Amino acid sequence: MAWYYTCENIKPRRDGIMTLKTLSKITRALLYALMALVAALMAALFVSADVRTFMENEYGAAGSTVLFYAMLLVCGGIALWILIELAAVLKTVESDPFVERNAAAFMRMGIAAEAAGLVFFVKCFFMFTIMTAVCALVMILSGLFALTLGMVFRRAVEYKRENELTI
DSSP states (O other): OOOOOOSSOOSOOOSSSOOHHHHHHHHHHHHHHHHHHHHHHHHHHHHOHHHHHIIIIISSOSTTHHHHHHHHHHHHHHHHHHHHHHHHHHHTTTTOOOSHHHHHHHHHHHHHHHHHHHHHHHHHHHSOOHHHHHHHHHHHHHHHHHHHHHHHHHHHHHHHHHHHHOO
16 A cells, blocks of 8 residues: 555555655665765765776776866766755655745756756767766756756745645
8 A cells, every 4th residue: 555645634644664754764864875975986086096097098088187077076066966955855854845945955956957967968079978978868857857846846835825824
């Protein structure tokens, strides 16, 4: 059986599926682990000579190393920002997710994802790989999805405010 809502209270019931609180905590833990991994990989570009050698020789970035590292750092920074925004949104899931801050967070994530998609798209002209094209497409679609969610959340906040004013 799946999640369902009762008329008495508008809180999810548990029918053999993990609770919303547990799911939120697991997801946040995975987001924090991913944040640490992205930060470590970004730091490895500066610290590890092996990573630099791999990028320059095996990946084919020897000719435009500065441009390649700049792209990796910009996209890594955008990824960290999106992960931080997602973690902040998940903190509100247990209490009240339909707040203006979450609507704005989805809009910021959408713009950031569109920016990352643009970076990947531009990279396709300098160092084309199929994976770069796929990342560009995924980021552009993710950005559009996040912008749509931002608008949906903004509308939900408006409805919630109107509902609170009525008795």
